[in-house]
Amino acid sequence: MRVLLCPDKFAGTLPAPEVAAAVADGWRSVAQGDDLLIRPLADGGPGxxxxxxxxxxxxxxxxxxxxxxxxxxxxxxxxxxxxxxxxxxxxxxxxxxxxxxxxxxxxxxxxxxxxxxxxxxxxxxxxxxxxxxxxxxxxxxxxxxxxxxxxxxxxxxxxxxxxxxxxxxxxxxxxxxxxxxxxxxxxxxxxxxxxxxxxxxxxxxxxxxxxxxxxxxxxxxxxxxxxxxxxxxxxxxxxxxxxxxxxxxxxxxxxxxxxxxxxxxxxGLVTRATRLDAALDTADLVITGEGSFDHQSLRGKVVAGVAGAARDRGVPCVVVAGQVSTGRREAASAGVTDAYSLVEHFGGESGGGLDAALSRPAEGLRELGARLARQWSR
Incomplete structure (x- = not known):
């Protein structure tokens, strides 16, 4: 399976290359034979x-x-x-x-x-x-x-x-x-x-x-x-x-x-530089993400651009994020197949999930990467 990992940064915690690397490590721990294409992204902001x-x-x-x-x-x-x-x-x-x-x-x-x-x-x-x-x-x-x-x-x-x-x-x-x-x-x-x-x-x-x-x-x-x-x-x-x-x-x-x-x-500039379109053309699954997946994410940010491009190619797109507050219907209309939250993964806000997501993001992303591999890998 060819999996394209193209997240944005998790603002305040991890730069985009480290986000992609953590998810990739988790995926490989479950499905070593899959082909992972790593293309960290940014718009014009930090990173x-x-x-x-x-x-x-x-x-x-x-x-x-x-x-x-x-x-x-x-x-x-x-x-x-x-x-x-x-x-x-x-x-x-x-x-x-x-x-x-x-x-x-x-x-x-x-x-x-x-x-x-x-x-x-x-x-x-x-x-x-x-x-x-x-x-x-x-x-x-x-x-x-x-x-x-x-x-x-x-x-x-x-x-x-x-x-x-x-x-x-x-x-x-x-x-x-x-x-x-x-x-x-x-x-x-x-x-x-x-x-x-x-x-x-x-x-x-x-x-x-x-x-x-x-x-x-x-x-x-x-x-x-x-x-x-x-x-x-x-x-x-x-x-x-x-x-x-x-x-x-x-x-x-x-x-x-x-x-x-x-x-x-x-x-658009980063997409051309990273040759993202060519990677999308050959992907079976796209994983993108950012620190907070919310209503602003679908208005010109990295996640929106990636999800829309995946949707146009008929490729499922999964979002990993520190927090997820975007509704499923709104996300689906933008091309997002599913979204996973570090806060929820660590037990929700009432269970200290927010503190854990901020202090141990790489650990959580590796665990989410393994979970995604179990659910999506062939």
Missing amino acids: FVQVLAEALGGRRMPVSTVDPLGRPVTGEILLTTDGTAYLESAQACGLHLLSATERDPKTTTSYGLGLLVTAAVESGARTVVIGLGGSGTNDAGAGMLAALGVTPLDAGGAALPYGGAALAAVDAVDGVPRLRGVRLVAATDVDNPLLGLHGASNVFGPQKGADRADVLLLDAALERFAEVLQRDLIGCPAGLGTLPGGGAAGGIGAALLALGGGCESGI
């Missing part, structure tokens, strides 16, 4: 660079940068032989870099991402692909722009403090982006615009610590910033606040569009 490095090869270059509060962290850039550099915003702007009490999108900044982009440009790359997702910022990429040489100013000509809230006072931007003609690509499967009810502040702000008053303040601040960018930044497209993808990663998508960049599907 994007690691998955692409395994698929494409190339050189991984460490880069000193800063987190959303300006503290030193180390990111990395993947440099491939075709002159493309890949990086991910979460390494500098990630929500996982902040404790629960530090999450405040009014003050967090994307400046560290600008340092990563600068390093990619200085490395000689001709194209820079930036994976967007998992951010703890809501500053419309203002910090990133400042690191690239485009400084937001107040009415007195002083540089604004970092963070989304300060953009309410933006009066101009000064400087020219130091990009050396590099082509920018935002890798994201989020099509939300920068502004409005479906924009960055309203949809994603609460996940990053914003209350209702914060959301209103941030949306107004980002609207002002978009107006200034359209007026002062050469090449910035009209209607910046309404362009699809502009709301990705707290509005970093909009900043990349303002710099003349384009948007590309993150999962």
Whole structure:
């Protein structure tokens, strides 16, 4: 039997390659003769660079940068032989870099991402692909722009403090982006615009610590910033606040569009790099997964893309997840044959299943892999 293992990361616990390896170990303990194809996946969020490095090869270059509060962290850039550099915003702007009490999108900044982009440009790359997702910022990429040489100013000509809230006072931007003609690509499967009810502040702000008053303040601040960018930044497209993808990663998508960049599907890019379509064509069973299989999973995320592709080929698709809250009917309509939860495997929340799923995910995935082999292997 040919089994394709193509999970996303389990956020906060295991990267995608380790998820796939754990399930594979469990499967092999029961059905050694089966052919396991391992293709870890990512969209644009955490794990994007690691998955692409395994698929494409190339050189991984460490880069000193800063987190959303300006503290030193180390990111990395993947440099491939075709002159493309890949990086991910979460390494500098990630929500996982902040404790629960530090999450405040009014003050967090994307400046560290600008340092990563600068390093990619200085490395000689001709194209820079930036994976967007998992951010703890809501500053419309203002910090990133400042690191690239485009400084937001107040009415007195002083540089604004970092963070989304300060953009309410933006009066101009000064400087020219130091990009050396590099082509920018935002890798994201989020099509939300920068502004409005479906924009960055309203949809994603609460996940990053914003209350209702914060959301209103941030949306107004980002609207002002978009107006200034359209007026002062050469090449910035009209209607910046309404362009699809502009709301990705707290509005970093909009900043990349303002710099003349384009948007590309993150999962589509990874699918091509890992040659997932060819693997799907020969699979008898597909196993995918992520940390939480919920209503958002079926809206442009890895699981939705994999399940839909499997359904189109008439191949059963099984989801393994830390938690499962998606209804069976909704999951089935997306192409999911069955779903397995680590929390339930460890006895449910009332039996300590959640704690076990968070502390012993690899163990649980190996046991689920063995269970799946007993149920599905020929």
